[in-house]
Amino acid sequence: MKGLKKFYRKTLQERWDVLQDRKILTNEQIKCLKRTTDATELGNSMIENFIANYSIPEGVSFHYLIDGRDYIVPMVTEEPSVIAASSHGAGLIKKAGGFKTKIKQRLMLGQIILEDFQDFQELREKIDHEQASLLRIANEAHYSLIKRGGGARWIRCRKLADDLMSIDLAVDVQEAMGANMLNTMLEAVADYVRKEFSQTVLMSILSNYATECLAVAECSMPLSNLKKENFTGEEIGHKIVQASRVAQLDPYRAATHNKGIMNGIDAVVLATGNDWRAIESGAHAFAARDGLYRGLSQWTIVGGQLKGRIELPLPVGSVGGSIGILPLVKVNQKILNVKSAEELERIIACVGLGQNLAALYALVSEGIQKGHMRLQTKSLAIAAGAKADEIQQVLSMMSKTKGKNLAAAKAAIKEIRRNKQHERN
Protein backbone atom coordinates (compact mmCIF):
# COMPACT_ATOMS: atom_id res chain seq x y z
CA MET A 1 0.00 0.00 0.00
CA LYS A 2 1.30 3.47 -0.88
CA GLY A 3 3.05 5.29 1.95
CA LEU A 4 3.68 2.10 3.88
CA LYS A 5 6.91 1.37 2.03
CA LYS A 6 10.05 1.79 4.15
CA PHE A 7 7.76 2.27 7.15
CA TYR A 8 10.68 1.26 9.37
CA ARG A 9 12.70 4.26 8.21
CA LYS A 10 10.03 6.77 9.24
CA THR A 11 9.96 8.59 12.55
CA LEU A 12 7.22 7.67 14.97
CA GLN A 13 5.29 10.85 14.10
CA GLU A 14 5.58 10.02 10.38
CA ARG A 15 4.26 6.50 10.99
CA TRP A 16 1.22 7.90 12.77
CA ASP A 17 0.73 10.45 9.95
CA VAL A 18 0.83 7.69 7.33
CA LEU A 19 -1.70 5.59 9.22
CA GLN A 20 -4.00 8.60 9.44
CA ASP A 21 -3.41 9.92 5.87
CA ARG A 22 -4.08 6.46 4.42
CA LYS A 23 -7.29 6.38 6.47
CA ILE A 24 -6.14 3.20 8.18
CA LEU A 25 -6.83 4.93 11.50
CA THR A 26 -8.93 7.93 12.52
CA ASN A 27 -7.59 10.96 14.36
CA GLU A 28 -9.14 9.60 17.58
CA GLN A 29 -7.43 6.26 17.12
CA ILE A 30 -4.06 7.91 16.50
CA LYS A 31 -4.55 9.87 19.73
CA CYS A 32 -5.15 6.55 21.44
CA LEU A 33 -1.82 5.21 20.11
CA LYS A 34 -0.03 8.40 21.17
CA ARG A 35 -1.29 8.15 24.74
CA THR A 36 0.57 4.82 25.13
CA THR A 37 4.00 5.96 24.11
CA ASP A 38 5.60 7.17 27.35
CA ALA A 39 8.48 4.79 26.70
CA THR A 40 8.75 5.62 23.02
CA GLU A 41 12.49 5.10 22.77
CA LEU A 42 12.31 1.76 24.46
CA GLY A 43 9.61 0.35 22.18
CA ASN A 44 11.24 1.83 19.12
CA SER A 45 14.53 0.17 19.92
CA MET A 46 13.00 -3.19 20.81
CA ILE A 47 10.88 -3.95 17.75
CA GLU A 48 10.48 -3.09 14.07
CA ASN A 49 7.85 -0.59 12.83
CA PHE A 50 6.89 0.46 16.37
CA ILE A 51 3.70 2.55 16.62
CA ALA A 52 2.49 2.12 20.22
CA ASN A 53 2.98 0.37 23.54
CA TYR A 54 0.16 -2.12 23.79
CA SER A 55 -0.83 -2.37 27.42
CA ILE A 56 -2.40 -5.32 29.18
CA PRO A 57 -3.75 -4.98 32.72
CA GLU A 58 -1.59 -6.16 35.58
CA GLY A 59 -2.87 -7.29 38.98
CA VAL A 60 -1.59 -9.28 41.93
CA SER A 61 -2.69 -12.65 43.19
CA PHE A 62 -2.54 -13.62 46.87
CA HIS A 63 -2.39 -16.68 49.14
CA TYR A 64 0.62 -18.32 47.51
CA LEU A 65 2.29 -20.20 50.36
CA ILE A 66 5.13 -22.10 48.66
CA ASP A 67 7.63 -24.29 50.49
CA GLY A 68 6.79 -22.37 53.66
CA ARG A 69 7.17 -18.87 52.15
CA ASP A 70 4.41 -16.41 51.32
CA TYR A 71 4.44 -14.75 47.90
CA ILE A 72 2.45 -11.99 46.24
CA VAL A 73 2.29 -12.85 42.55
CA PRO A 74 2.06 -10.18 39.82
CA MET A 75 0.00 -11.31 36.84
CA VAL A 76 -0.48 -9.68 33.45
CA THR A 77 -3.67 -10.77 31.76
CA GLU A 78 -6.60 -9.45 29.76
CA GLU A 79 -8.96 -12.21 30.95
CA PRO A 80 -11.23 -10.87 33.72
CA SER A 81 -11.54 -14.02 35.86
CA VAL A 82 -7.92 -15.19 35.94
CA ILE A 83 -6.57 -13.36 39.00
CA ALA A 84 -9.62 -13.96 41.18
CA ALA A 85 -9.52 -17.66 40.27
CA SER A 86 -5.78 -17.85 40.94
CA SER A 87 -6.16 -16.38 44.43
CA HIS A 88 -9.10 -18.69 45.12
CA GLY A 89 -7.16 -21.83 44.13
CA ALA A 90 -4.05 -20.72 46.04
CA GLY A 91 -6.22 -19.90 49.09
CA LEU A 92 -7.69 -23.43 49.17
CA ILE A 93 -4.17 -24.85 49.01
CA LYS A 94 -2.76 -22.45 51.63
CA LYS A 95 -5.46 -23.47 54.10
CA ALA A 96 -4.06 -27.01 53.95
CA GLY A 97 -0.38 -26.06 54.34
CA GLY A 98 0.52 -24.63 50.93
CA PHE A 99 2.42 -25.89 47.90
CA LYS A 100 5.52 -28.07 47.86
CA THR A 101 7.86 -27.83 44.86
CA LYS A 102 10.73 -29.79 43.33
CA ILE A 103 13.31 -28.87 40.73
CA LYS A 104 15.94 -31.39 39.72
CA GLN A 105 18.09 -29.28 37.41
CA ARG A 106 18.06 -26.23 35.14
CA LEU A 107 19.69 -27.16 31.86
CA MET A 108 18.65 -25.72 28.49
CA LEU A 109 18.87 -27.81 25.35
CA GLY A 110 19.91 -26.90 21.84
CA GLN A 111 20.12 -28.88 18.63
CA ILE A 112 22.52 -29.18 15.74
CA ILE A 113 20.66 -30.99 12.96
CA LEU A 114 22.81 -32.97 10.54
CA GLU A 115 21.63 -34.31 7.22
CA ASP A 116 23.02 -36.89 4.82
CA PHE A 117 25.39 -38.51 7.32
CA GLN A 118 26.85 -41.89 6.41
CA ASP A 119 26.74 -44.08 9.50
CA PHE A 120 24.84 -42.93 12.60
CA GLN A 121 26.51 -45.38 14.97
CA GLU A 122 30.00 -44.44 13.81
CA LEU A 123 29.32 -40.72 14.00
CA ARG A 124 27.74 -41.06 17.45
CA GLU A 125 30.82 -42.87 18.74
CA LYS A 126 33.07 -40.19 17.26
CA ILE A 127 31.05 -37.43 18.91
CA ASP A 128 30.99 -39.31 22.23
CA HIS A 129 34.73 -39.76 21.99
CA GLU A 130 35.25 -36.05 21.33
CA GLN A 131 32.63 -34.91 23.84
CA ALA A 132 35.18 -33.05 25.99
CA SER A 133 36.54 -31.07 23.02
CA LEU A 134 33.06 -30.21 21.79
CA LEU A 135 32.04 -28.99 25.24
CA ARG A 136 35.21 -26.91 25.39
CA ILE A 137 34.41 -25.32 22.02
CA ALA A 138 30.89 -24.52 23.26
CA ASN A 139 32.23 -22.98 26.45
CA GLU A 140 34.89 -20.94 24.67
CA ALA A 141 32.13 -19.38 22.56
CA HIS A 142 30.53 -17.94 25.72
CA TYR A 143 33.29 -17.76 28.25
CA SER A 144 31.54 -15.39 30.68
CA LEU A 145 29.04 -18.15 31.46
CA ILE A 146 31.84 -20.33 32.89
CA LYS A 147 32.89 -17.49 35.18
CA ARG A 148 29.32 -17.40 36.52
CA GLY A 149 29.38 -21.13 37.26
CA GLY A 150 27.46 -22.26 34.16
CA GLY A 151 28.53 -23.86 30.91
CA ALA A 152 27.94 -26.73 28.49
CA ARG A 153 27.34 -29.98 30.41
CA TRP A 154 26.75 -32.84 27.97
CA ILE A 155 26.11 -33.84 24.38
CA ARG A 156 23.98 -36.67 23.01
CA CYS A 157 23.04 -37.87 19.53
CA ARG A 158 19.59 -38.93 18.35
CA LYS A 159 18.73 -40.45 14.99
CA LEU A 160 15.59 -38.82 13.56
CA ALA A 161 15.45 -40.52 10.15
CA ASP A 162 17.83 -42.41 7.88
CA ASP A 163 19.28 -39.11 6.70
CA LEU A 164 18.63 -36.81 9.68
CA MET A 165 20.07 -36.69 13.18
CA SER A 166 20.21 -34.28 16.09
CA ILE A 167 23.24 -33.50 18.23
CA ASP A 168 21.73 -32.19 21.48
CA LEU A 169 23.78 -29.84 23.64
CA ALA A 170 22.77 -29.30 27.28
CA VAL A 171 23.88 -26.05 28.90
CA ASP A 172 23.65 -24.69 32.42
CA VAL A 173 22.65 -21.10 31.64
CA GLN A 174 22.55 -19.99 35.29
CA GLU A 175 20.09 -17.12 35.84
CA ALA A 176 19.19 -16.45 32.19
CA MET A 177 16.72 -18.16 29.91
CA GLY A 178 19.79 -18.42 27.74
CA ALA A 179 18.50 -18.42 24.16
CA ASN A 180 21.29 -16.22 22.84
CA MET A 181 24.04 -17.97 24.77
CA LEU A 182 22.86 -21.34 23.59
CA ASN A 183 22.55 -20.29 19.96
CA THR A 184 26.08 -18.83 20.01
CA MET A 185 27.48 -22.03 21.51
CA LEU A 186 25.56 -24.22 19.06
CA GLU A 187 26.85 -22.33 16.06
CA ALA A 188 30.44 -22.70 17.29
CA VAL A 189 30.05 -26.47 17.76
CA ALA A 190 28.20 -26.78 14.44
CA ASP A 191 31.09 -25.08 12.71
CA TYR A 192 33.54 -27.56 14.18
CA VAL A 193 31.35 -30.56 13.27
CA ARG A 194 31.00 -29.23 9.73
CA LYS A 195 34.74 -28.74 9.25
CA GLU A 196 36.36 -31.48 11.36
CA PHE A 197 33.81 -34.25 10.88
CA SER A 198 32.94 -33.25 7.29
CA GLN A 199 29.21 -33.24 8.06
CA THR A 200 26.35 -31.27 6.51
CA VAL A 201 24.69 -29.05 9.10
CA LEU A 202 21.08 -28.21 8.29
CA MET A 203 20.66 -25.80 11.18
CA SER A 204 21.45 -25.18 14.81
CA ILE A 205 19.02 -23.67 17.30
CA LEU A 206 17.90 -24.05 20.91
CA SER A 207 14.96 -26.33 21.65
CA ASN A 208 11.93 -24.99 23.49
CA TYR A 209 11.11 -28.54 24.54
CA ALA A 210 13.06 -27.98 27.75
CA THR A 211 12.92 -31.50 29.18
CA GLU A 212 16.00 -30.85 31.32
CA CYS A 213 14.37 -27.90 33.06
CA LEU A 214 11.27 -29.39 34.68
CA ALA A 215 9.42 -27.93 37.63
CA VAL A 216 7.04 -29.88 39.86
CA ALA A 217 4.44 -28.41 42.22
CA GLU A 218 2.27 -30.48 44.55
CA CYS A 219 -0.46 -29.89 47.08
CA SER A 220 -2.74 -31.87 49.33
CA MET A 221 -5.91 -30.94 51.22
CA PRO A 222 -8.61 -32.65 53.26
CA LEU A 223 -11.73 -33.28 51.21
CA SER A 224 -13.79 -31.49 53.86
CA ASN A 225 -12.05 -28.20 52.86
CA LEU A 226 -13.71 -28.40 49.44
CA LYS A 227 -17.28 -28.16 50.75
CA LYS A 228 -19.43 -25.62 48.93
CA GLU A 229 -23.13 -24.66 49.18
CA ASN A 230 -25.04 -27.69 47.89
CA PHE A 231 -22.00 -29.96 47.55
CA THR A 232 -20.06 -31.92 50.13
CA GLY A 233 -16.27 -31.78 50.02
CA GLU A 234 -16.21 -35.49 49.09
CA GLU A 235 -18.49 -34.87 46.09
CA ILE A 236 -16.41 -31.99 44.78
CA GLY A 237 -13.15 -33.89 45.38
CA HIS A 238 -14.38 -36.95 43.46
CA LYS A 239 -15.60 -34.79 40.58
CA ILE A 240 -12.22 -33.00 40.40
CA VAL A 241 -10.53 -36.40 40.15
CA GLN A 242 -12.93 -37.40 37.37
CA ALA A 243 -12.23 -34.12 35.54
CA SER A 244 -8.51 -34.81 35.86
CA ARG A 245 -9.01 -38.31 34.39
CA VAL A 246 -10.91 -36.87 31.43
CA ALA A 247 -7.96 -34.54 30.70
CA GLN A 248 -5.65 -37.59 30.67
CA LEU A 249 -7.92 -39.50 28.28
CA ASP A 250 -9.23 -36.91 25.85
CA PRO A 251 -7.11 -34.32 23.98
CA TYR A 252 -10.22 -32.16 23.41
CA ARG A 253 -10.61 -31.69 27.13
CA ALA A 254 -6.83 -31.75 27.78
CA ALA A 255 -6.35 -28.67 25.56
CA THR A 256 -8.91 -26.69 27.58
CA HIS A 257 -7.60 -28.05 30.90
CA ASN A 258 -4.10 -26.90 29.92
CA LYS A 259 -5.38 -23.57 28.59
CA GLY A 260 -6.69 -22.89 32.09
CA ILE A 261 -3.28 -23.78 33.55
CA MET A 262 -1.54 -21.50 31.03
CA ASN A 263 -3.96 -18.67 31.97
CA GLY A 264 -2.00 -18.42 35.20
CA ILE A 265 1.43 -19.42 33.94
CA ASP A 266 1.50 -17.01 31.00
CA ALA A 267 0.33 -14.15 33.21
CA VAL A 268 3.36 -14.54 35.52
CA VAL A 269 5.73 -15.30 32.66
CA LEU A 270 4.64 -12.04 31.00
CA ALA A 271 4.87 -10.04 34.24
CA THR A 272 8.45 -11.23 34.73
CA GLY A 273 9.58 -10.33 31.19
CA ASN A 274 9.95 -13.92 30.05
CA ASP A 275 9.16 -15.42 26.66
CA TRP A 276 5.64 -16.81 27.00
CA ARG A 277 5.66 -18.37 23.50
CA ALA A 278 8.67 -20.46 24.51
CA ILE A 279 6.93 -21.57 27.70
CA GLU A 280 3.69 -22.34 25.82
CA SER A 281 5.37 -24.43 23.12
CA GLY A 282 7.45 -26.38 25.66
CA ALA A 283 4.44 -27.02 27.89
CA HIS A 284 2.30 -28.37 25.05
CA ALA A 285 5.13 -30.54 23.68
CA PHE A 286 5.57 -31.96 27.20
CA ALA A 287 1.82 -32.57 27.45
CA ALA A 288 2.13 -34.84 24.39
CA ARG A 289 5.34 -36.58 25.50
CA ASP A 290 3.88 -40.10 25.47
CA GLY A 291 2.17 -39.71 22.10
CA LEU A 292 -1.24 -38.53 23.35
CA TYR A 293 -1.81 -34.89 24.34
CA ARG A 294 -2.78 -34.95 28.04
CA GLY A 295 -3.50 -32.60 30.95
CA LEU A 296 -0.36 -31.21 32.57
CA SER A 297 -1.79 -31.65 36.06
CA GLN A 298 -3.34 -34.63 37.81
CA TRP A 299 -5.62 -34.87 40.84
CA THR A 300 -6.11 -37.99 42.97
CA ILE A 301 -7.67 -38.86 46.33
CA VAL A 302 -5.45 -40.66 48.82
CA GLY A 303 -6.49 -41.26 52.44
CA GLY A 304 -9.23 -38.63 52.48
CA GLN A 305 -6.97 -35.99 50.90
CA LEU A 306 -7.24 -34.42 47.46
CA LYS A 307 -3.73 -34.41 46.01
CA GLY A 308 -2.66 -32.30 43.04
CA ARG A 309 0.52 -32.46 41.00
CA ILE A 310 1.77 -30.52 38.00
CA GLU A 311 5.01 -31.03 36.10
CA LEU A 312 6.16 -29.01 33.11
CA PRO A 313 9.23 -27.40 31.53
CA LEU A 314 9.74 -23.85 32.80
CA PRO A 315 12.87 -22.40 31.23
CA VAL A 316 12.47 -18.89 32.62
CA GLY A 317 15.18 -16.43 33.51
CA SER A 318 15.67 -13.68 36.07
CA VAL A 319 18.15 -11.72 33.93
CA GLY A 320 18.84 -11.15 30.22
CA GLY A 321 16.67 -10.46 27.18
CA SER A 322 13.76 -8.08 27.79
CA ILE A 323 13.99 -8.74 31.55
CA GLY A 324 16.65 -6.09 31.93
CA ILE A 325 14.93 -3.64 29.61
CA LEU A 326 11.26 -3.51 30.55
CA PRO A 327 10.93 -1.20 33.57
CA LEU A 328 7.91 -2.99 35.06
CA VAL A 329 9.76 -6.30 35.20
CA LYS A 330 12.05 -4.94 37.94
CA VAL A 331 9.02 -3.81 39.91
CA ASN A 332 7.38 -7.20 39.49
CA GLN A 333 10.52 -9.03 40.58
CA LYS A 334 10.41 -6.83 43.69
CA ILE A 335 6.75 -7.70 44.35
CA LEU A 336 7.55 -11.39 43.98
CA ASN A 337 10.71 -10.99 46.03
CA VAL A 338 12.44 -13.84 44.21
CA LYS A 339 16.16 -14.44 44.49
CA SER A 340 16.69 -16.72 41.49
CA ALA A 341 15.28 -18.06 38.25
CA GLU A 342 14.82 -21.41 39.96
CA GLU A 343 12.62 -19.83 42.64
CA LEU A 344 10.61 -18.15 39.90
CA GLU A 345 10.13 -21.54 38.23
CA ARG A 346 8.75 -22.96 41.49
CA ILE A 347 6.27 -20.10 41.83
CA ILE A 348 5.08 -20.36 38.24
CA ALA A 349 4.44 -24.10 38.56
CA CYS A 350 2.34 -23.40 41.68
CA VAL A 351 0.34 -20.72 39.87
CA GLY A 352 -0.45 -23.29 37.15
CA LEU A 353 -1.67 -25.78 39.75
CA GLY A 354 -3.65 -23.18 41.74
CA GLN A 355 -5.29 -21.86 38.59
CA ASN A 356 -6.21 -25.40 37.55
CA LEU A 357 -7.72 -26.22 40.94
CA ALA A 358 -9.89 -23.09 40.81
CA ALA A 359 -11.11 -23.89 37.29
CA LEU A 360 -11.94 -27.53 38.05
CA TYR A 361 -13.57 -26.58 41.38
CA ALA A 362 -15.88 -24.13 39.59
CA LEU A 363 -16.53 -26.39 36.60
CA VAL A 364 -17.63 -29.40 38.66
CA SER A 365 -19.77 -27.35 41.06
CA GLU A 366 -21.63 -24.21 39.99
CA GLY A 367 -19.96 -23.92 36.55
CA ILE A 368 -17.81 -20.98 35.51
CA GLN A 369 -20.43 -18.82 33.83
CA LYS A 370 -21.82 -17.23 37.00
CA GLY A 371 -18.46 -15.77 38.02
CA HIS A 372 -17.42 -15.08 34.43
CA MET A 373 -20.61 -13.19 33.61
CA ARG A 374 -20.15 -10.92 36.63
CA LEU A 375 -16.69 -9.95 35.38
CA GLN A 376 -17.82 -9.90 31.77
CA THR A 377 -20.52 -7.37 32.67
CA LYS A 378 -17.84 -5.20 34.27
CA SER A 379 -15.80 -5.33 31.05
CA LEU A 380 -18.92 -4.40 29.10
CA ALA A 381 -19.54 -1.40 31.39
CA ILE A 382 -15.95 -0.21 30.83
CA ALA A 383 -16.18 -0.79 27.06
CA ALA A 384 -19.41 1.21 27.01
CA GLY A 385 -17.57 4.16 28.56
CA ALA A 386 -18.52 3.91 32.24
CA LYS A 387 -16.30 6.01 34.52
CA ALA A 388 -14.81 4.37 37.62
CA ASP A 389 -17.51 5.83 39.91
CA GLU A 390 -20.29 4.65 37.57
CA ILE A 391 -19.27 0.98 37.21
CA GLN A 392 -21.01 -0.37 40.35
CA GLN A 393 -24.25 1.38 39.42
CA VAL A 394 -24.07 0.05 35.85
CA LEU A 395 -23.52 -3.47 37.22
CA SER A 396 -26.46 -3.27 39.55
CA MET A 397 -28.73 -1.91 36.77
CA MET A 398 -27.56 -4.60 34.37
CA SER A 399 -28.14 -7.35 36.92
CA LYS A 400 -31.83 -6.56 36.52
CA THR A 401 -31.86 -6.60 32.72
CA LYS A 402 -31.99 -9.69 30.54
CA GLY A 403 -29.77 -8.60 27.63
CA LYS A 404 -26.24 -8.24 29.05
CA ASN A 405 -24.68 -6.57 26.05
CA LEU A 406 -22.90 -3.37 25.05
CA ALA A 407 -26.17 -1.63 24.13
CA ALA A 408 -27.64 -2.39 27.55
CA ALA A 409 -24.47 -1.06 29.24
CA LYS A 410 -24.63 2.14 27.16
CA ALA A 411 -28.31 2.58 28.01
CA ALA A 412 -27.54 2.16 31.72
CA ILE A 413 -24.78 4.79 31.55
CA LYS A 414 -27.10 7.17 29.76
CA GLU A 415 -29.75 6.74 32.41
CA ILE A 416 -27.23 7.21 35.27
CA ARG A 417 -25.98 10.45 33.71
CA ARG A 418 -29.52 11.66 33.00
CA ASN A 419 -30.46 11.05 36.66
CA LYS A 420 -27.34 12.87 37.84
CA GLN A 421 -28.14 15.84 35.62
CA HIS A 422 -31.66 15.80 36.98
CA GLU A 423 -30.43 15.90 40.56
CA ARG A 424 -28.13 18.82 39.75
CA ASN A 425 -30.97 20.88 38.20
Ligand code: MEV
Ligand atom coordinates in the same frame (compact mmCIF):
# COMPACT_ATOMS: atom_id res chain seq x y z
C1 MEV B 1 -11.01 -20.42 30.68
O1 MEV B 1 -10.13 -19.38 30.31
C2 MEV B 1 -10.25 -21.57 31.31
C3 MEV B 1 -11.09 -22.82 31.61
O2 MEV B 1 -11.78 -23.22 30.44
C4 MEV B 1 -10.13 -23.89 32.05
C5 MEV B 1 -10.74 -25.27 32.17
O3 MEV B 1 -11.75 -25.56 31.52
O4 MEV B 1 -10.16 -26.08 32.94
C6 MEV B 1 -12.14 -22.54 32.66
